[in-house]
Amino acid sequence: MNQQNDYYQTSGGPATTLPVPPDIAPEHTLNGHEWGMLSFLFSEVAFFSTLVVAYVTLHNDNLSGPTSEVLSLPLAVATTSLLLASSFTVHLATHALGHGRNAIFKLWWAVTITLGIAFLAGTAYEWYGLVVHDGLTISRNLFGSTFYTLVGFHALHVSGGVVAMLIILGLSLAKALGQAESTGARMVSWYWHFVDVVWIVVFTVIYLA
């Protein structure tokens, strides 16, 4: 049936007279899914770093309009704690999944989704106040341009994570998660942790600096 390896089959001589290769030690490495997700997150670091650089470079170069003083630190602390908490819950969820406790997985997974949505709602509330009360839009000045771009792309990533988690939640409600879906859930949790770490950087640069 398969003959493309016939070098291996035909060119050996009497095995006893030929040098015998050493045994092959199994290699311990991450699997393809893990390397793929890590590479993706690596590229995302480069992407967000660029937006952070733009914010740091330009956010004070305003000719007019509101600056970062209009931001509300308490609100940001509240949304930040929601997102930080979601990193713990997603960890609890994947931990349960690894031990086959599907009900607990679904519970923590749903809690994570809720926290993610609550974070997005907090961002929406913040943006509403900034646009309506402070008159800060993306075209108002450079603070607006850089702030909305950085926070907006982060929120877009959170939204993507929420959608991905909703899909997995739907699958897990329909039937127990198989090997492929479990890997998917674990990779989504990596992504979620990453989005969380990005937010810590964004929070530090925008709200604490």
Added chain:
Amino acid sequence: MSLADHPSAHADAPTSPAGVDLASRLRVWTTTVDHKRVGIMYVLMAVVFLVIGGVEAVAMRIQLWSSDLEVISPDVFNQLFTMHGTTMVFFVGMPILIGIGNYVVPLMIGARDMAFPRLNALGFWVTLFGGLLTYFSLATGGAPAIGWFAYAPLTETTFARSAAVDFWALGLIVAGIGTVTAAMNFVATILAMRAPGMTLNKIPFFTWTMLWTSVQILIAVPPLTAALVMVLFDRELGAHFFDVQNGGSALLWQHLFWFFGHPEVYILILPVFGMVSEIIPVFSRKVLFGYEFMAAATMAIAFISLGVWAHHMFAVGLSRQVDLFFIVASLLVSIPTGIKFFNWLATMFGGRIWFASPMLFCFGFLSMFLIGGLTGIMLALAPFDFQLTDSYFVVGHFHWVLIGGTLFGTFAGIHYWYPKVTGRMLSERLAHWQFWLLYIGFFVTFAPMHVAGMLGMPRRIFSYEPDRAWEIWNQLATIGALIQAPSYLIFVYNLVSSYRHGKIAGDDPWDAWTLEWTTSSPPPTYNFGTIPTVHSRRPLWDTKHPDDPDWQYE
């Protein structure tokens, strides 16, 4: 061993013979997730764009034939150099290298496909549509006239009123997403799917360079995507990133672009280093000299090249300290590159060199890339760069590296692996015609540009006055372009005619040593019926010489 030994290989092979109607063949190609077909499509896409970009170049050369000509209007000239650069970098250089990598890497490492076959197909289609979207800017009445590095504020609405720049930016964002997915796929494939026994210090050298190219893509392309998003936000939403009248920064764009742009030139050269490092040993009948040093040099280049971008910006007037940093960093790159160069020469030294077409193109690569590297060292010195920045000297330099380096090396790779892909040999006679026309035409085109640049001719001017003594150098360059042009046509003709009429290649026409040559030509869709095990860097040497295998010495 002939093709007839592999009846099973033919059924699904990419080059399935006539007898199947066009519609179903199209369906097979458009829905394929086979890394080999995806790789072939990448290369074909790049060849089409190569011809388009080449026609643009010839049009510019005709305009510059003599002083005060106006064959082409100034605005169209600006569009031509913008699209020529964009096309060659994004839709020729990267796709052709990613395509060859796509085809060859899984075969080389004994895998049945890439790690994510569907993502792989997505990456190709997204890259192709990114190219089409960029060219769709023509529908706005003209392509963007901003240069391939699109310095701010030329991209702002004030200076580019039509939507051409928007299509250009969108096209590059879309293509960039395709490039990043390809890089993810290479990393996952190379790190997780190697055949048993093929540890990282035994992988074929081309695979190693594809790994580091992918790492560079992951770091360098997303910043460009982010910067292009900022351009689009400026244009579509009224943001002010590069809007200098409202406090925006033209300098920021230069930093962001060249943070992408300089690693990009290594993205375009590292895979070629890999190909050359596969071909020179096979055609010298020796092992690659200094494998470990070559591997370390590749890593060094990948890292150092992330810290050299501002050597494109010396003339901006950065501070003395910044200039010094980037001079030193840029000069540092020449050390690992020099290591590679001497190792290739040492590989050839004392070998039985066989000047078949792949080796001939390697010879072209070695001789020309050396010169391009040396003019690069000259330009890395800020005082020298102050004199010649944005002159034809620079144009001559980077074409010397990109054609003399990347293109010659890529042609070497295509001539080397074509028999594997199609089962047939390329015509050596046509390949020699192609090589010599290209080699001579290339020299005649780009050597005079260095002189014109030193005589003060700026790049991107659409015409010039007769009293500048530039005319003779421009005429030489145009003649060179006209010598080069038929070589590309011969290449395309050779690809097509050898596919039908070429000599049957067999599985291993070059008596090579890496795993792709154990498969039939073309390989079956599943590549390997049994996953091979590997004990050395030259697994095929081991099976051909069981009495004296390489693993005894590594």
